[in-house]
Amino acid sequence: MFGLARLAAAILVRVGALFLFMATLMAHAAAGVTITGATPSTFSGPGQTITFHFRIDQENAIINSVALTMNHPLGAVSCSPALPIQPFETTNCTATYVTQLSNNFDIVQYGTYDLTTNGGPRGGNVAGQVTVTYVPPGVPSLSSISPTSGPVTGGTSVTITGINLNDVTSVTIGGTALIGTTVVNSTTIIGTMPANTAGSKNVTVTTLTGSSTLAGGFTYLTPTITLSPTSLPPATAGNAYSQSVTAAGGTAPYSFALTAGALPPGISLSAGGSLTGTPTTTGVYNFTVTATDANGFTGAGAYALSIAAPTITLAPATLSASVAGSVYAEGLSATGGTAPYSFALTAGALPPGMSLSAVGSLTGTPTTAGSFNFT
The missing domain is CATH 2.60.40.10 (Immunoglobulins)
Incomplete structure (x- = not known):
């Protein structure tokens, strides 16, 4: 009897342990994704990034990936610790949403999830919901444009700064639309200047709540050639x-x-x-x-x-000697100028009996001996 009692007790203990283990498994069997918050909690116009926070609770399987289908579509999901996670682990995840022009009311975020695990796909509704409050922007007010001048041909990249630059409907320079207008955030707009006539032009930004103008804020310059x-x-x-x-x-x-x-x-x-x-x-x-x-x-x-004037050189530099009573002939030539050349006696005197032609021929029969200088 004593032996049977010990055996029965052992069986009860083992069965109790089994029940305890099964209860533990059941307590961790359900997976779940909960939306836990958003940063920031308010927004005032398009182009603002909101980060939503999620928690993936314990799951008795290896979770390889998660896909979220929300009423406001999100970007890629990032988790820490990163997926995959082991059974019974918990990870915190984030995904972002960029507000659109149509978001002029509170954003209430909710949706469903799909998990891929080593036990197959699992899905369900994301637990909870998060509201991001819409705060209407004030009237825009411009403070500066940089640079403040550029060529009349356009093409200058500019940055416009101010406040409440949300829900922008137009940006004009002297009445002409800014090219490639991009609202960076509620204080900054960038774009490219269009062509325009020379002179100072007004810079005007118009939003859903009003408009603001920098009088003569940008000057178009003619090029200096x-x-x-x-x-x-x-x-x-x-x-x-x-x-x-x-x-x-x-x-x-x-x-x-x-x-x-x-x-x-x-x-x-x-x-x-x-x-x-x-x-x-x-x-x-x-x-x-x-x-x-x-x-x-x-x-x-x-x-x-x-x-x-060109430098004209005469040749020969020295004339050959002549003999009184004998026929003499010497030709002069010129270089350095433009042919044809003409020659003339401009100073001094030729020996008696000698003459100089216009083409440079020095000829004749000298009658008097001596040295004669001439130009």
């Missing part, structure tokens, strides 16, 4: 000349034209900015070259081009 070089190298009459004039500061391509003064005779200016030719007359010639860019803006450069 400069010509190079600022001065021209001199030229020599009778010698070929070539010099390029270039422009910068506007939009290529540029065209060039003579707009004042006169070029030296023999020199011409091409539409591409090339000064070329062979000058024929000495002197200083003053003129203005104007460059026009692809958008019709102009810049001018004033120039003075000096044309120097």
Whole structure:
């Protein structure tokens, strides 16, 4: 009897332990996802990021992934500790939502979940719900725009700052819409300037609650076109000349034209900015070259081009000797200028009986012995 009693007690103890173990399993058998909060708890317009917090409770299986189907769709879910998690563990997760233009009322977030586990898929309703309160924005007020100026051709990237820049319906610069308007947050807007006429323009931001204007906040500037070089190298009459004039500061391509003064005779200016030719007359010639860019803006450069006389050299440097009473002939030639050349006696006197032709022939029969100097 005593042995049977001990056996019965042992069986009861073992059965009790089994019941205890089964009760523990049942207590942890149900998985669940609970929404626990949101950060921040208020919003006032589109483009604001709200982070929702969730908790995945204990599950008697390995949880590999979670998918949330909420009435306001969320981004990717991030958990800590990261999935997968082991049986009976708990993890806290977050997912974000970016408010839309249509969100002008409280956001009440709720939905369902789907888990993938080593025991198969499981799902259900997310426990609880969270409300993010809509706080209507005030009337917008602009404080600055940066930069404050740019070319009339547009293309300048700008940042507009102020307060209550929510629910933006338009941004205009001098009545023309800002290109690529992006509301970064309730205090910042970015975009690209459109083309406009020169001068100061009003910057206006309009929202669902009102508008604000920076009077003359942005100035459109015409480009400053400069010509190079600022001065021209001199030229020599009778010698070929070539010099390029270039422009910068506007939009290529540029065209060039003579707009004042006169070029030296023999020199011409091409539409591409090339000064070329062979000058024929000495002197200083003053003129203005104007460059026009692809958008019709102009810049001018004033120039003075000096044309120097060429250095003409005569040969031979020394004349051969002559004998009184004997026929003499010597030819003079010239280089350094532009042919044909003409020759003339300009100083001194030739020996009696000698003459100089216009083509440089020194000929005749000298009648008097001696040394004669002439130019």
